[in-house]
Amino acid sequence: MTSPAAPDADPTDTDRPVNRWAVATFLLGVVSLVPFSVITGIVTFVKTRGTKEAGRGLAVAGLVISALWVAIWAYIEWPKDGLITGPIQSDRVGTCFQETINSPVSCDKPHSDELFAMLKLSRFPDSDHEQRQIENRCKAELSKYSATAVRDPGIQVDAWSPGTEWKQLDRHAAGCVAHTGSERVGSIKLGPAFSWNSP
Known part of the structure; x- marks a missing residue:
């Protein structure tokens, strides 16, 4: 078949x-x-x-x-909650820098940057949004350090995030820095100061 x-x-x-x-x-x-x-x-x-x-x-x-x-x-x-857990009490706050972030100098000598706050981070910031979040928090911290610096148009707030060349930062800390753009003498905490480049 x-x-x-x-x-x-x-x-x-x-x-x-x-x-x-x-x-x-x-x-x-x-x-x-x-x-x-x-x-x-x-x-x-x-x-x-x-x-x-x-x-x-x-x-x-x-x-x-x-x-x-x-x-x-x-x-x-997506914004992740809790990147910044708060400020860190550190003896590095108030340190001034000249030329590079690894060249600390006395604030009584000419300098261009001053560390005014350190922030504790819950993790490494991995996006531009998180970097802006750190910068905004640094701007808020400036008024706690110096009321006169907030009103000074010659001071620019920068954030040194983990991964910058500064050896003092680890993966869970960011530094808030006041950048003057000129050779300043004296801490911003004390108010307006002499500038080497002033007319």
Whole structure:
């Protein structure tokens, strides 16, 4: 007894062309060009509706990968609570620097920077947003150190984050620095002082 002949496979199931927009959606999703991936995904669904072209699954995969990229970016950029846990009481506060951050000098000698606060961090700051958060906290700390320095337009507040060249910082501390931009003599804590570059 012979078995019945197998029915011929429907050529439309195996030989359907893959939509080029679907391929583009997948590739753009893989390389994280999310806006383009979404646009080509929409075009894919419009063009393949009611046709025998394959590719809807590939477009869905590209959109899913794009969504994963968005989730990763959101996690990285999302503000994390508790970066700054508070100020650190340190004998380094009040130190003045000349030329480089590793050249401390007496504040009675010409200098360009003065450390006015140190902040304790819960982790290493890993984004521009967190660096701005440290800088904003340093600006708030300046008024606690010197009421006159806050009103001095010649003083710029900088933040020395972990990873700067200053050897005194570890991964969990940031230094708040008043930068005068000129050779100042005297601590900002004492008010306006003589500048070597003043007219």
